[in-house]
Amino acid sequence: MKKTSKTPGANEALERMAEMEMTFIRPLGAFGAAMADAWLDLCDEWTGFVTGRLRQDVRTANDMLQCRNPADLPKIQSAFFQKALDEYQEEANRMNTVIQKASRDIASGNAQDAA
Known part of the structure; x- marks a missing residue:
């Protein structure tokens, strides 16, 4: 039903x-x-990534506690930091992919389909 008003010009407004x-x-x-x-x-x-990193932190701490040869500690630490560096770089790439997809969806109008 179309709204009507007694005020002139109100319908147009x-x-x-x-x-x-x-x-x-x-x-x-x-x-x-x-x-x-x-x-x-x-x-x-991000939650999945942080969960995985925390698990790795615990594993590394356990490996360090179980280590009986002090010469092996730098190897354990080095492997831990190298893996962390690689995983943070991979995560940054995955986050960038999520952001790019969202940007494409918004720009292409797929966002209108979601509403």
Whole structure:
């Protein structure tokens, strides 16, 4: 049912407001949904990474506690730091991939499909 008003020009103003809502406001909702999805993807990725790193920290601490030869400690530490460095670099690449996908989805209008 179309709204009508007794005030002259009010109907035209309501129609323009409806046009503006369709043109400007609704896409913002889709953008927000896409950003929320991207944020959840980033959180999921980071949580998995941190969990894996904590497990590796515990393993390394255990290896160091079990070490009976002091000459092996630098090897354990070196392997730990090299693996950490590699994994942080890989994680940065995965996070970048998530961000790029979100950017492409938003730019291509897939965000509107999500709303």
